[in-house]
Amino acid sequence: MNSFLLVERVSYHKPNMPTAPYVNPRVLEAQFAVRGPIPMRAEQLQAQLRAETADGGTSVLPFTEIIHCNIGNPHAFSQKPLTFYRQVMALVDAPMLMEIDGVVAHLPSDVVARAKQYLQQSGDGKTGAYSDPTGHLWVREAVAAFIARRDGTTVAPDARNIIIADGATSAVRLIMQLFIAGPSDGVLIPIPQFPLYTAQISLFDGTAAAYYLDEGNQWGLNAQDLDGCVKQLKQSNASPRLLVVINPGNPTGQVFTRATMEGVAMTTTLFSSQMKCIKRTFMVLAACLRASARVILHMPSPYHNTSCISLHSTSKGIIGECSRRGGYMELLNIAPIHHAQIVKLCSINVCSNFNGQVMTALMCTPPVQGDASYPQFREEYDGIFSDLKERAASLAIELNTIKGITCNSVDGAIYAFPQIQLPHKYVARNDALCAAAPPAERMAADARWALELLEATGIVVVPGSGFLQPEGTFHFRTTILPPKTQMAAMTSSIRAFHTKINELYA
Ligand SMILES: Cc1ncc(COP(=O)(O)O)c(C=O)c1O
Incomplete structure (x- = not known):
C-alpha cells in the first residue's frame, strides 16, 4: 500500500439545466460527512418517531430513540456544564443580576470576584462592544499564562502570538485562507x-495530499511517510504550504508520543531547507485540541525554529462547551508578515464572539485550591473525566x-474509529445498488452499512469513507459520549x- 496519496477532487454533480441557479463549484465540491446524508436521514427518522409517538402512539420504527454518535457534542448527551464556568458567564453576561438582593450572597465569592474582574477588563462592562480583532488582551494574557503553567515554563508566550477564535474551526479556515490561493498550494493531511x-481545502481550491496513519500501530504517524506526500505535491506542480497534524486524533482517538511530534518538526525543517522554502513557508498546523505542540521549542537548532500554529478549543472533553465557539491559536516561530496578515484577516472578521472569549479565559483559568468554588469544580471535573x-x-x-x-484503544479523544470487515457479498450488493442508482444516491459500502445500521437501530455513526481511509478498508466513527446504559x-x-x-452475506 502506498503511504501517501493525492486526494482526488470530488466530482460534484453539475446542474444539467441551463437555467439552474449558479452555485460556487467549490462549495458544491466541499463535503462534510459529520453532518452529511446519514445524519440528515436521522433527522427524518427523529421527526417520524416524534410524530408517531406524540399522543402515546407506537412507532412503526424498530427502535425507540435516535442515538447521535456522529458528532462530538458532549452536552447533547448527559454531560453537564461545569458550574463555576456557567456562573461566571451568567454574571458577565448580565451584571444586573448582581444587583438583585441575595444573588451575590448566594454565589461563591470567587465567582463574583471573577465576573467583576472580567467585566472591568472588558472596557468597564461594555461587553457588547467589538473587542480587539484578535480577542481581548486580558483573554490572550490568560491563555499565555495557562500555556506557561501547563508547560512548566516561567516565561509566558507573548500575548500578541495568541489569537482568539470562534472555535478551532474558524482558526482552521483563517489559516487555510492565509496559505491557499489555488491548486498550486498544497496541504498535507492525515x-x-x-x-x-x-x-476547507476544497473551498479555497487547494490541493490536498494525504499521509496514512498506521492503524496497526495505534494510528501512529511515521514522519518519513510525509516524504511521499511532498513528492506527490511537487509532481502535480503544487508547493507544500501546510502540514496538518491532528493530536489527539479525530476520528482516530490516539495521542502521539513526544518523539512523533519531534519527528514531525525535524521532517518539516528538512523539507523546508531542501525546497529552499523556509521563507516561502511550509508550516505545521497542529490541531492539538488538548496536547501541546510546543515540544518544538525545546528541540535543538534548527528544529526549534519550525513554524507552527497550534489550536485549542473549548468544545471538547471535560468542558464540552461546543456552542460557545471558544478557542485560540498560538503562533510559534511565525514570520512578521504572516502575523500581520493573520491580524488583518481577524480584522476583516471584526472579532470573535464575546461568550467564546470568556469561555476560553475560563478554560485557561479554572478555580485553584483555596478558591471557594474549588471543591465543587474538582468534583465535577474529576467526575466527568473518569466517566x-x-x-x-x-x-x-x-x-x-x-x-x-x-x-484501537481510545487514548485521548472522544472518538473511536473501529474497522469493520464487510463480507464480499455485501460490498458487491452495494456496487450493484450504486450502479442502478442516480449519482447523488451512490455511496461507499461503509456508508451503506452506516445507513442500514441507522434504519435498523437508530444509531447514528459516520462512515469511515467520510474521513478517508486506506483503500479496501471500512470503518465508522463513533463518539464515546452516550451514557453508560445507552452505550x-x-x-x-x-x-x-x-x-x-x-x-x-456470508
Ligand atoms: C481536529 C479538529 N479540528 C477542529 C475541530 C472543530 O472544533 P471547534 O468546535 O472548536 O470548532 C474539531 C472538533 O472536533 C477537531 O477534532
Missing part, C-alpha cells in the same frame, strides 16, 4: 482526517468482542446488526 480540513475514561476503555473492549469489528444498548445493537450482516 488519513483518516476530520473532514473540516478537506472541506469519559471509563467509557473510552469499555467501548473499545466491547467493540473488539464483536466478530468482524476491531478497534451498553448501543454496542449490543451494533453486535446484533453486524452479526446479521455476516450471516446474510
